[in-house]
Amino acid sequence: MEFFRLLGNLSAILLFVQISLFVLRRVYKYLPKRPKFFVPILQFLKNSHIYTGITLLVVGLTHGIGMLGTLQLHTGWILWFGIFFSFLGFLLKGKIGKKWVVGHRILGFVLILLFFVHNFFPWIF
Secondary structure, eight states: OHHHHHHHHHHHHHHHHHHHHHHHHHHHHHOSSOOTTHHHHHHHHHHHHHHHHHHHHHHHHHHHHHHHSSOOOOHHHHHHHHHHHHHHHHHTHHHHOTTHHHHHHHHHHHHHHHHHHHHHOTTOO
16 A cells, blocks of 8 residues: 555656646746756756656556555546546647647646645545
């Protein structure tokens, strides 16, 4: 059980890393003086975004199955499906066109909300 709790913490960190790419890009864009140390951080986040996203899907799924022991309606599953749909949007971006990124970003903020619901009210249903 402790191992699966650790996977939950890792999932939270990965979700934070995923969202931080957008947030730090916006911070950097609107700074009057753009510090040089931001550039390698943004480059690292950009290059690792797909890999941390896939890892988040796998680790989150493992965490959920391990903690619950079964498939049942839970706030964690709703959060996981949100992450899955975000990834699915990425996979279909060729068919959707450039509009996919708007939905991807909006879903990112929805995922933050779902994370807090899952973290503080896991059995809300």
